[in-house]
Amino acid sequence: MTRFELEQQPRWVLPAVDEFYPALLKAGIRLSRCHDLTLAEGLLLAHEGRHGTHRNPGAAWARLHNQIEPPDKPPPARDAQPALFELDERFFTLDQLAEVYAEQQRRIMATAHPDRMRLLVASESAGALAAAEMSHHGLPWSEDVHRELLSSMLGPKPAPGARPLKLAELADRIIEAFDGRSLNPDSPPSVVKAFARDGIDIPSTRAWVLREIDHPAVEPLLEYKELARMWTAHGWSWLESWVHDGRFRPEYVVGGVVSGRWATRGGAALQLPKALRTAVRALPGWSLVVADAAQLEPRVLAALSADQRLAEFSADVDLYAGLAKDTFDGDRAKAKIAMLSAMYGGTSGGAGPLLALLRKRFPKAVGHVEQAAQAGELGRMVRSRLGRTSPLPSERWRTLMERTEGSEEDMRKSRQAARDWGRFTRNFVVQASAADWALVLLVVLRRRLADLAPKAEIVFYQHDEFMVHCPTETAPLVTAELAASATEATHLVFGSTEVQFPLETSTVDTYADAK
Template sequence: MVSTVVLQRVGDGVRAHLDDGTAHDLARTDLSAWVAAREADRPRWVWDDTTRWYPQLLAAGVRVERCTDLRLTHAVLRRSPHVDQQLLDDGGWDALAPVVPEEATLFALDDPADALDPVAEHARQQRALAASSERGRLGLLLAAESAAGLVAAEMQHAGMPWRADVHDRLLTALVGPRPPAGQRPAGLEAMLPGIRAAFGQPGLNPDSPVELLAGLRAAGLDVADTRSWTLRELDHPGIEPLLRYKKLLRLVQANGWAWLDTWVRDGRFRPVLLPGGVVTGRWAAQGGGALSAPVQLRGAAVADEGWRFVVADVAQLEPRVLAGMSRDTAMAQAARARDLYQGVVDAGVVATRAQAKVGLIGALYGGTRGESGLVLPRLARRYPAALGLVEQAARAGERGEVVTTLLGRGSPRPGPFGGSGDDPVAGRAADARRRSWGRFTRNFVVQGTGAEWASCWLADLRNRLWRLGEGSLTDRPHLVFFLHDEVVVHTPAPLADQVGEAVRAAAAEAGRLLFGSFPVDFPLDVAVVHSWADA
């Protein structure tokens, strides 16, 4: 049985390299049927980049179970300190970028991927993995990363049900009817006289940061910029309506009618999501703003007739990941509570949930001042392994060293910190840069491992959902949205309870894959709803 098939574009056709040493040349029009016929044998499809191959297969009704995305896996191996870099070769792979749906044609002209050799690259990656002292963990990361590529393509293909009429109604309720191009909505326009009067600036234009800054200073306010968190520090009656205006303006600019025209087609929202798009391994969005979907507009996401959304998110993912990767049994005990922060309180470490939350967030992000700084010593005494792990990562970052996630994703190297013993000002600036980079590496190890847990969760859930139904991808329960620690599944209503069970089982399996038998729990909040806003 063939277990690996490497697909390569050759001229206007495709060459399929089988692991028995044979190769088959196919016309591009025959590729989908050829892949579908062999999918029953469950091969691992190897290709240069999922965004270049999978959309066309999905459009032809072909879903694959497994793949190796050489672009994604190359990026992981290239940065991992557990890999002998001499076994890898750039040859253009370092610069290979994904393509957006409008560009995703299998035989696009002047595609840089055509100059690459996937057979040679696959062999190089396999040799590098085999030679690594962490090949087990890295192998899991590469498989999860490639599966995430399949999930992203399938979510873009299926799209999230989105009602344009509801979206318009929600916007109208917030800011007034859709205005002519180039004009403010009436609701925003109506807010301006009050804001201008409050600051004594009849011509104040809050849409322009430059003009707004000048207007605030003219009103006697000592302010360095117009960022919302800066403005909140000011004591002035005009600040509250100004912040409300800015929040609504951002909503209109980011997810208003122009967004609706661009991103919603045929009742579906299809964002461009990029697994591994952030250095920590988290996903990025190349279009559609899917990673900041505003709560005010989630009511426009409405399941199809006879279908439901199953919405699930894991509580306090990063502290739970920290407990697992540090093997801190005391923190794992707190994580057995549905609310980990309350578990810390129940253990007698701090007095309130707010203290537990601010302390743990401070540990993850390097907060050492205020209440966080007061709480951290108590957390360190109770959870020495967990807080020791992030402290060690921070110190390594300050020394300019690479740190890794649990599965072996490496952090980028910092640039020179600079500084000199002869120049105290430069020395202080260099120390500040070191501390800043240490805060980055402190969080990198935990956020990156959280991304690895989420990729394993998605990979397992994807296959569980496929087994629940029959027919094509969109006839069965299928993923339509993912955001760090939250998933949305679109499912036929009769299967909603089974989907909820699958979501929980996949979360438990992700924990087992990363942390083995170590007892750290990942409880989920799961809701079955008709509208995303009801979750």
């Protein structure tokens, strides 16, 4: 198989990459290309307005023959050891796999932009290969640094069932601030009741709510919440569960978010607190090359809308600074608020007049997202640049929209529901298209790095951020390949656009130094 892969470089058709590829990697076999039938089916079903339909190849074959669809399998168990090419017992023959593949190719060609959908399916499948490889390689992690950080923040490792020393001390301070009345700082209802007893009504214990309160318990509560998150999400138990032999191996879920962004199945790899980034450390003689796309979503909007005026500001790394100088009297904060309001639909806090000014100056860009918002308010689907499709609103939403009479409160709820869904579709076209671009960059980078010697490993990917672990002498070449990958991804996704997508890249020993 290895010889065939190297000599022929075929596009393998796999029922599901996450089920089959980890075993191949353990056997030392790397695939360059594939077609993931499950991921492709999910993209095509969504494109056809059938979100939530079973995506597995067995279900796809059953639909072709009007048979009962088998449900989707649960995700592979962690550290599972699947046999190579062992077909799901609910799936029957290789001929049926081939039949599903052929039908998917027909459906791709039937879309309005088959070239874009083909690129999306190929990228999603190659992204699944990259995800499995990132889990296989693992993120280089210093367990000693992690333990030292926990000790400095929380105190010594506590006994099972006990709070760390620092949290216990903060809990005592919180109770003291409430005149010694017993409460559980880990329980929001308990904290809300404690404030109520002191004559302060709060809707929740969210940090921004607490900061508005003048009470001696606020300071220790905020500190307690921050440290408790570290303890529960990335404490000693997390370290023992997820880091082995100096590597953190998260389980990525490709396209785990409806916009196309990835998620993780345990490990919280995409929510690493800044304090913990110091534990991500390159091996001796190696470096981390970390790159992130500067202000990706505004650039994506410029490319989607073909707004030439907005495209002119994309040459600068700080797009907002140029926008501020041109339109907002040099006030960068106003420029950012206006752009975010356009993409997310916000009008509060003085955003309305700023958005109006942006609309006047860049009508094509603002008009593009406003058309998406209008489609959402009418209950229609919208699509990313490559064809990833937003879900349809719920039946409850449609029931609200069908109201033609009722109380003023009922009609207000209907209007609000329409606006809320419009805000979702407004942002979907931008965020999902940004996910398209980032995914294509990832798979292009994977292909380019495959030819490097010694090998450079992609070890982390998050929305618009990429991390490569490589020998230090290879870092300049990796940096150049990242820039070239961004250029190639831009051409593949947006064609001959004049919008530029610069990467901010740094070569560091620890992830914390990249920020």
